[in-house]
Amino acid sequence: RKLKKAAADAAPKVFASSSNAWHSLSCPASELNLGVTLACGQSFRWRQLEQEGYWAGVHADKVWLLRRPSEACIEFQVYPPSSSAASDQQVLEDYLRLNGPTLESLYAGWSASDPVFRSVCSQFPDVRVRLLRQQPLENLFSFICSSNNNIARISQLVEKLCKYFGQQICIVDGREYYGFPQLSALCSPEAEPRLRELGFGYRAKFVVESARRLLDLGGADWLHSLRGSAQPDEIRRCLTKEFTGVGRKVADCVCLMSLDQLHLVPVDVHVMRIARSLYGLPACTKSLTESAYQSISDFFPSLWQPHAGWAHTVLFAADLARFQHLKSPAIVDEVKPASLSTETPADAAADGEVESKKLEAERPPAKSGQGTRKRKR
Structure with missing residues (x-):
């Protein structure tokens, strides 16, 4: 049957044009590669426009257009704009963590402590990745949608x-942009069947049940209150306990990407392959068991503290097939590259992620007539 938008039809249609004035933000190319940072599976709200080097996305209920006109700066437009460009600039700087440590200092520190990281950086000099500081609500539900998916599918x-x-936020150059849903919209009686019609499959139940539970806990404000906690293990346990479809991997992604736990390293089978092929970790078996997850998540922080999760994101991006064209042909490999994959920091449960009851909830239900594959504990 024909789908109807839950709330967007009632929203005012605000038209805008990218021909409006651009605002400049000092940010050297060595500190940010827009294409890699926005398309490496951290956030799924960004798309490259037809104009080369132009990116459009939604953050904090605003539409952002970004481009790099020179090696020294990036430029942005935002819809609807705040009363001052300075206020919007602060939002963007926070999102890109431009007020934190420089990539130059971070990469230097990681390279000094880890020859593998140093080798990868020499092979991929343009993979300059900033860890996005995302909004917890959107981050949580984006990764709930991520199980058994790749970047393109999750984005859809x-x-x-x-x-x-x-x-609806506005229409820019003929394209409609929407803000992230309110929890009340995801809790409506029509939400789960509609999500199934939209192709969410078993994830539809996860989205609705998690939205209802979060609303009971206090909504987006409660989730945001976890940011910067001095007890990351407790946050992880809380997320996996309270929300359907959230296992340790998804919880670690949320802690890293939106709750300021920058030392955490989320592990999926893609990260396990990197750990096995680049670092030779003996704990990396064919499937990602709980013990293997723990071993890998302990190993990388010992190399890269205190921003281990950020370093992990750099290696992950460099290993994605979509960025192999950035590899420098003049550099002779010092280490054997990890096998390429189109997997994202989003879940890869299909390849056998953590063997816990909570992660089992992230896996699709077995089809009728098919037995459940037994796996080693």
């Missing part, structure tokens, strides 16, 4: 979630 699901359950 998140876009549908916003289009059919969120409020």
Whole structure:
């Protein structure tokens, strides 16, 4: 049957044009590669426009257009704009963590402590990745949608979630942009069947049940209150306990990407392959068991503290097939590159992630007539 948007149809249609004035933000190319940072599977709200080097996305209920006109700066437009460009600039600087440590200092520190990282950076000099500081609500539900998916598919699901359950922000150059849905919209009686019609499958139940539970706990404000906690293990346990479809991997992603736990390293089978092929970790078996997860998540922070999760994101991006064209042909490999994959920091449960009851909830239900594959504990 024909789908109707839950809330977007009632939203005012604000038209804008990218021909408006651009605002400049000092940010050397050595500190940020827009294409890699926005498309490496951290956030799923960004898309490259037809104009080369132009990116459009949604953050904090605003539409952002970004481009790099020179090696020294990036430029942005935002819709709807705040009363001052300085205020919008602060939001963007926070999102890109431009007020934190420089990539130059971070990369130097990681390279000094880890020859593998140093080798990868020499092979991929343009993979200059900033860890995005995302909004916890959107981050949580984006990664709930991520199980058994790649970047392109997750982006499609998140876009549908916003289009059919969120409020329209504006129309820029003929394209509609939507904010992330309110929890109340995701809790409606029509939400789960509609999500299934939109292609969410078993994830539809995870989204609705998690939205209801979060609303009971206090909503987005409660989730945001976890940011910067001095007890990351407790946050992880809380997330896996309270929300359907959230295992340790998803919880670690949320802690790293939106709750300021920059030392955490989320582990999926893609990260396990990197650990095995580049670092030779003996704990890396064919499937990602709980003990293997723990071994890998302990190993990388010992190399890269205190921003181990950020360093992990750099290696992950450099190993993605979509960025292999950035590899410098003049550099002779010092280490054997990890096998390429189109997997994302989003879940890869299909390859056998953590063997815990909570992670089992992230896996799709077995089809009728098929037995459940037994796996080693």
